[in-house]
Structure formats: structure tokens, C-alpha cells
Amino acid sequence: MPKTALQFHHNGREVAIFVDGGVNLLVALRELIGDMTPKFGCGQGGCGACSVLIDGELHLSCLTLAETVAGRSVQTLDGLKDGPNLHPLQRAFADNFAAQCGYCTPGMLMAAKALLDRNPQPSRAEVIEAISGNICRCTGYEPIINAVLAAASASRARA
């Protein structure tokens, strides 16, 4: 099977892999790079568990042809921590019990990060809109919304 060389930035590191034709970015990240943080939930674009940031924009890696990220920057949950320290969003999710089984959490955190990077002080409605592409089957969403708002107000307090 002919393979295509693919070079891109993964959480700030330059990586290079060879992908089969048609392989999606989720498979490339998990199986070829070993970044298990984005998850497979549907392959259809309905659950958001595979959400990543491509050049800072929220995308679904399961619907992204891997080759299209050549030369671009891909960010996943694996890159969210600041050295040994949790990102404020991670701290806020933990403090607000915003995870139970944890499977939606990587996607939720990336969606939340995409929101706060553009809109540091979102309203509750804007938070809801921002995670509207992510399904959670456990928490009922309220703790997640509270966590995002808490992270936003924590960074306002620090500013």
C-alpha cells in the first residue's frame, strides 16, 4: 500500500509519519504517534470525543483526512498541561467534578479551550454553544458548564 509522508506539529513538537491513503487524523494520532488522548466515539461527527485543535481551531480528528494537516499545528489534551502543572481548565474540571467515566473529557477540554482562547469571558449560553458538539452520557453537562465558567473567572481573577 503506497504511503504518504506527513510532517506536522503535534503539541509543539515536530513529528513525521507515513500514512496510508484515506487514514483519518484520529487514527494517525493514536496509532502512529501514540497520542491516546483523543477518543473514538462515533466516526460520524456527532459525539466530539475526537476533538482537537488544528491551528487553534476546533476540529473533529475522526473526520479529518490526516494528510490535510501537513505543516499545520495540531493540539490535543496531551499538550494541555504546563509542564507538571495542570491547565486552569483541567484544574476547574477536577474541582467541579466535571467528569465521571472521563471518556468525553478530552473532547470537552479541547472545546472549552477553543472557546476561552477566543472568548475569555463567555456567558453561560456561550459555554453551552461551545460544547454543543460534545456528548456526555454521565454528568448531565451542568458540572462541565460550571467548570468552564469557573476556569474563565479564575483567569479573570488572576488577570
Add this chain to the structure above:
Amino acid sequence: MLELRKDIFADERDDNLKEIGKGTQRQDMLGHVTGTSTYFDDHKLQGMLHLKVLRSAHPHARLRRIDTAEAERSQGVRRIIRGADVPRNLNTLLSLINFGKDDEPSLAVDKVRYKGEPIVAIVADSPREAYEAIGKVRVDYEPLPAVFDVEEALKSGAPVVNETYPKNTFVYHDVYDHQKLRFGDVERGFAEADHVLEQRYQMSPIEHAPTETNGSIAAPDTNGRYVVYTSTQALFFSLDTCAKILDVPSNTFHFIGGTVGGGFGGKVDTLTEPLAILGAMLTGRPVRYVLGREEEMQYGPPRGAERIYVKDGVKRDGRIVARKIRAYFDSGAYTRLSSYAVVKCAAHLPGPYTIPNVYGDIYCVFTNRTPATAMRGFGVTGMDFALECQMDKLAHLVGIDPMEFRLINAYRDGDMKAHRREAKNTALIECVQVAAEKAKWPLREEFKRMSSRKDGGGSRAAIPPTPREAAAPRVSPAQQRTSYDRGSSIPPHERPPVTPAPPTPPPPSPPQSPSHGATRFSSVFGTRRR
């Protein structure tokens, strides 16, 4: 007598175990927010192969021919697995605890009984190559009449879904085609009631829809063993099921469960592990079998649908004097856990209420639908939906506030429950009172003073005389009956034949008899088989 030496290392220990009222962090929260919690699929194994299954296109069909010749030659295919390759290709989950007969194949051989039933498994180098090979398998189906409705399935002449249970009901103790609860005389109760209300309730199957789909990865390990990463909620259960199906000692396997990405009961059926392990055994390589989203939603097992008929006799003062329930659990094509759900349901009747006459017939019925499984209080929660709707309707019928109506009928400590156990540690009254308070729902004073610990027992502790067969219905002409009276109160499939067979004597019960004189039922699992 247990001695606690609290003086030892007292300075290193904090015995103030005051946890209630404090928030306590989950032990896996850090893993969740950093993405390091490990789910079954978060393992990268060298040379891993991918397994996909061909699923039946028909809800009920004979399999005349399965032709895999072209699929075997398809690029990237390492192994095709058929029913004949499965060492023990007939199983039922609860055989592990001697409950039920083996009725379900891992891969269908001569018949399919629900749309989506696995027929052939293909192990290939990539998912795409597996899908391509699946497309090349030719199956000759002979479609058969199918049945999708629980009551239709019980009519004589209905298609037989599962030959292990030819009457389309699960059989308890090798004899009984349903679970029976009898307490008092409901027909006498209905005759004495001021109102009789019969309603029919229906629940659809409910899909768990976990964000993580069912799946497992099996790989040859050292010492002739296999390591299995799985999404199962029931690690030992799945391990033993695989040991049985693959006919190997259970210490052949090292099952590693991770965090489950949402179970809710839908990850107990051991759907993927047997074939993944068999694939690893036959190829000598790691094999991954994960359900896709459509597979999970449609062919992953749901909570079974339930049809419930509730007939109550109630007095003007709000006391329910008779409750008769006929319920049908739609088990789908195979038993899995529905047999157990029905037992739980029968044990739950008539709900948390003291009713002097209770009659229950609960059936586990087979239809050509996706097999059902556990979900969040299965066996009980569906029945509660029906019972609580009924309670509201009854309250409305007699003109009593629905909260107070429940308080009137609530069980109390010392009451005799319909399955002949004394009620202990009851708390429905307090729950209703607190709920009313929080909802600012007014309750009259006498209801606020009620307590689970008062007014129970006494005459409410007695077991009423209980006829062994249904008494002829006695209808009082002045009685108000509401809806659902369709002639005979005995449904057609239940009417006894002209010469009824003599009742089978019950299995011998253990000698110990409780002081209140209630008969002790034999174990729910019947006599031990081995």
C-alpha cells in the same frame, strides 16, 4: 471478639473518619483531565489485526449457505472465523451461575434470530481490508416469518424464535414459563373495591449509547496465556464466559479492564471478547474488535422493552385492596439477563406499598429483536414507571392528593410483603414527606405525622389465604369499572386447557422456617445442576 489496637502507630493515623458532607475527589479524576485514564483501546500493540463481523440482514432466517471463498482471497485477510471454529458455540451468560440453558451462538451457523446477529468474523491487516472482505462474503438466507411483539410471540402458531425455548418464553426450574406471585385473593379484592382501574403501559427498548463503544483487544501473552484489554463492566464475568466459550481453563486469560467509557449495563454481555481472543488464538497476533457507532446503537443490546398491564381495585378512602399485574419482558432473540430481570420484577411487586391482595404473572418473552440486557435497575425501574403512573391515576380517580395517596398505601415496618417477607427499614413515607417539603407541596397534618415505624405490623403482618388457582371473577354490578375491560379477565394464551395437568410439587425447601409462619420459597435458581 475483634480487638482493635488503635494505640499502634496512633501518631501516623487519622481516625476521624468524617467523610459525610464533604466533597471527596474521584481517584481517577486526575487521569480523566489529563487524558491518562486508560481505556481498553488505549493500547498500541505490535502487529495488531482488526476484526469485523458480517451481520444478518434479516430478523429471522435460515442460513442455507455461507460462502467465504472470495473473502478468504481478499487482500489483507488473515483469518476468517465461522461458527464451526468456536469451541463451544452455544452459551447463555448466566450459565456461570447455573441459571438458564445455553441458547446463543457466538457466530450463527444454521439460523439467525435477529437483524444484526453475527455470522462470520474476518480478521485483517486493516479495518478497510476487513470491510472489503466482509463485502465479499455470500450468504444465502431463507427468510422466515418473524415476530416482534411480546404478546404475538406467545400466541399459538407464532414463529419459534429460539428452539431452546420453543414456546418463546424462558423456562424457570425446567417447568414454569413465567414468574408467579400470589398473595391473597385479588378477585375478591376487586369485588370489594369501589373502583377498578386497568391500564396498559409500554416501554420501548432503551439504548445505553455510551460515548465509548463496546470493544476489546486480545493478544497472545507469555506462558500460552492471552492478555485481553476490554471495555467490560464485569471483568471476572467476562473472563469466565470466554473460558467457557473457548473451552480453556480460566487461568488462560489475563483480563485487564480499564476505565469504562460509559457502561450503564450495556457492557456486561461479553460481546467482543470471545471473538477477539479466538482471533488472537487463530492468528497468533493481537486482534482488536470494536463496535462502530451504528453497531453499538442498533446491535449493541438495549434495556429490554416491557409491556405491563396493571389492574387495581381501590376503595373510596384511598386504600388499594387488590393489585394484579401481567408483564412481558421483551428479551429479544436470546436470554442474556432478561430471565433474571423478570425474577427481580416479580420480587419488586407490588411496589413499596402494602396491598392485601397481590397477583403477578411476569413473562420473559423471546422475539426477533436485538437481545436485551441490563441497564440501570433493569427489571425494576420499568415496572416502577408503570406503577407510579398508575398511582397518580388512582389518586385522581378517588379524588385524593397523589402524595397523600402514596402515604396512605405506603408499606411500614412489620408489614407482610407480597413475597412473604417482613418489611424492614422501610422509608417511603419519609421520602414522600421530604420530597413534598422540598417541592413546597402541601400535605395535611396527619400525613406529615406519619412514620414508617408506626402503624405497621399487626393485622398487616398476616399472610392472607391465597387460592392456588385463579378464582372466577365476581363482578359487582354497581361497581365502577374503567377502561380495558375486554371480556374475560384471563388472557387467551393463559386460559387453562380442558384437563389441566396436576401441579408439579415444588422443590424441597430448607428446613428452617421463620417465626412469622410464612412459607419460605425455594432458591430463585432452583435445584443446582452440574
Add this chain to the structure above:
Amino acid sequence: MPVTVKTFASSGEAAAALSSDRGARYLGGGTLVMRALNEGDVSISTVVRVTDRALTRIDVSGARVVIGAGVTLARVLAERDLAFLHPPARSIGGPAVRNMGTVGGNLFAPSPYGDFTVALLALDATVSVQGGFGVRDVPIEEFLQSRERQSGALVLSVSCQRPASADAFRYRKIARIKPKGGSVITLAAHLPMSGGRITGARVALGSMAPTQMRAKAAERALEGRSLDASTMAAAAAAVAEGSAPADNALASAWYRREIVGVHLRRLLAGQE
């Protein structure tokens, strides 16, 4: 056979590749083609991509707006001059889907998707298509009716007139989950007024037929009349005519037929 990805600089070359290969599919944002690959659609053996920047241009300078087929729904939302198309764009997916899904791709999204296309249908859009013989402008209704046969052609852009007034164009998506998800019914209406009367009424429906359709009986009930209660009632009574909704997991055909008139009346009345 394995999947091959072919990337072209020009739409002409891409169109040629599409029309000459039965196993070729055009990759826009990925929401349709990658989904099909993920779900094991082995009929796709070639994925065709184009890097031509013309496909992502938005032209709002003239009387007609022209939107490149590769323009994402998120970019529509970022374009102030396309404010009239923000309600349909906003009703699709979550933010990630809007960052990926394109206007051109939405033309091919099967029921219960394809909501942006419903809006374009109500606006009498034109679809610019690169076929074997050059570029053709196809009225959107004709494009949708022959959509199956269009898979060999490449959509370059869509264009439409701006609505007659802010109030003249209305859109409503009925979904189980708001704002994402497939639709139970999608409705769009363009009702230009002249002297207090509707002229050139267009009512478009999604999830009421195998493709997006115009509710022509409802249009006839509106045409030439003022938008009063009896007109709305007449349109609501006629809107299901010619529809052929399907049963799916979101709703049954019966339910769709039952509620389409209710929602059209609310749309016409400007209700929430």
C-alpha cells in the same frame, strides 16, 4: 483496494478525475466522505481534493452574493454581509462541524442533514458546476433533483440574491437536540412583499422528502396575498402536499406530516 488520495491545483483537473473514476469522491470538509470511509464504505477508492483558492472566496460586493463551495459554515458566520444566512449556518452541528463543513458539501448532505441547502433553495440559489464541458450554472432545484448524477461534477460556488428585506427571509430548524443534530423538519421561506402582497413566494423544506424540496402548494397559497391569518392557515394546510417524508430514528413520516403545517404557521407568524 486501498484508498488513494489525489490532490489537484485546479478544479478542472479535479472534475476530470471525478468523472472518470466511479470510485472517486470529492473531499470538501470531510463530514460526508470521511464519515463514509470510517463506516466501511468500500465503494470509495479515490479521494479527490482541490487546493484552488477560488473555492474559498466570498463575494458580497454585488447584488448577488457568491460563496465558494469550500467556504465553511464558520466562515459564513464570520461574514457580516452574510447575516441573512447566519440562522441556517448556526443551526448545523457544533462548532467543530461548522469549522469543517462547507457550503458545497451541504448540497450533498442527505436527509436528515442538508439544512443550509434548504435556505439556499428558498432563496432560489444557483449552483455553479464544473463538469466535463466547462462551467455551468444550474438552478438549485434542478441540481438537487439530479444530485445523484452530479457526483462526477465539481461544485465551484453557489450564488443567490440577497433577501428582499430583513423580514422577508425566515428559517427554522426543528431538531431533537438544539442546536446540533439532524433535523426533524427544516423550513425556510422567502416572502418578498410588494404593495403589501407577497410576490415570488418560496417555501423550502428539509427532511420532508429524499432531497430538499419546495412546498409549491404552500407557495401558491401565499402568492399574491397579504400575510394575514387566513393566508397563513391556507399555506399551513397545503404545505405537506407533494412531500414524501421517511421514517427515521428522529421522527416518523406520520409525525413529520402532522407537524409541518404547525411549524410553517409559526414561521410565517414570526413566532419563536
